Amino acid sequence: EAGVTQSPTHLIKTRGQQVTLRCSPISGHTSVYWYQQALGLGLQFLLWYDEGEERNRGNFPPRFSGRQFPNYSSELNVNALELEDSALYLCASSLAILAGDTGELFFGEGSRLTVL
Amino acid sequence: GESVGLHLPTLSVQEGDNSIINCAYSNSASDYFIWYKQESGKGPQFIIDIRSNMDKRQGQRVTVLLNKTVKHLSLQIAATQPGDSAVYFCAETPRNNNAGNMLTFGGGTRLMVKP
Numbered sequence: 001e002a003g004v005t006q007s008p009t010h011l012i013k014t015r016g017q018q019v020t021l022r023c024s025p026i027s028g029h030t031s032v033y034w035y036q037q038a039l040g041l042g043l044q045f046l047l048w049y050d051e052g053e054e055r056n057r058g059n060f061p062p063r064f065s066g067r068q069f070p071n072y073s074s075e076l077n078v079n080a081l082e083l084e085d086s087a088l089y090l091c092a093s094s095l096a097i098l099a100g101d102t103g104e105l106f107f108g109e110g111s112r113l114t115v116l
Numbered sequence: 117g118e119s120v121g122l123h124l125p126t127l128s129v130q131e132g133d134n135s136i137i138n139c140a141y142s143n144s145a146s147d148y149f150i151w152y153k154q155e156s157g158k159g160p161q162f163i164i165d166i167r168s169n170m171d172k173r174q175g176q177r178v179t180v181l182l183n184k185t186v187k188h189l190s191l192q193i194a195a196t197q198p199g200d201s202a203v204y205f206c207a208e209t210p211r212n213n214n215a216g217n218m219l220t221f222g223g224g225t226r227l228m229v230k231p
Binding site: 004031033035040041042043044045048056090092094095104105106107108109110 | 150152157158161162165217219220223224
């Protein structure tokens with residue numbers, strides 16, 4: 001069974017540009033979570049989508065946005081890129097809350113964004 | 117490979133010794149706790165979890181201890197091996213309708229195993 005897949009794996013952008021990152025969850029998982037991991041820091045929660053709806057968002061400006069499609073895949077969009085947006089962007093998926101025996105999040109390998 | 121974090125606390129142990137990684141959490145409403153391992157250039161991988169109604173859980177070579185009184189979590193790795201070298205994160209969640217399975221992560225500890 002395929003795990004969480006993310007694309008692209010690496011990309012380089014310049015300040016002011018826009019970027020779209022993509023995530024495909026594990027088959028059967030309806031919830032998708034996005035995290036930002038800047039170098040030297042831990043994982044910071046960005047967004048949670050479930051059944052196509054944004055359920056919660058972390059303490060990030062509105063230029064960070066996303067969506068979830070009917071097939072449960074998701075996109076993360078970042079507008080007006082700034083240097084400090086350089087980070088590893090991780091997507092994770094899980095079953096719906098309280099479904100199954102665990103609340104484990106399954107992570108992809110991430111998209112490494114460098115902003116110059 | 118890429119570095120996950122350059123300024124993380126580091127625990128250095130000899131191969132074959134036991135490792136203990138500690139974590140303090142902040143949310144007294146947290147109901148579920150997980151330890152993740154992140155190798156360089158990769159996404160976090162699940163190691164072991166524990167619910168708030170337990171204080172200890174054992175897996176293969178790993179044990180998680182939970183002390184809710186002082187909001188402390190620890191991960192014990194027995195007979196540490198070079199393949200255990202990675203950054204370890206604790207994570208917590210209240211697992212309610214507002215948070216879903218959203219995890220709040222600790223800052224991470226880098227484990228280095230010396231051969």
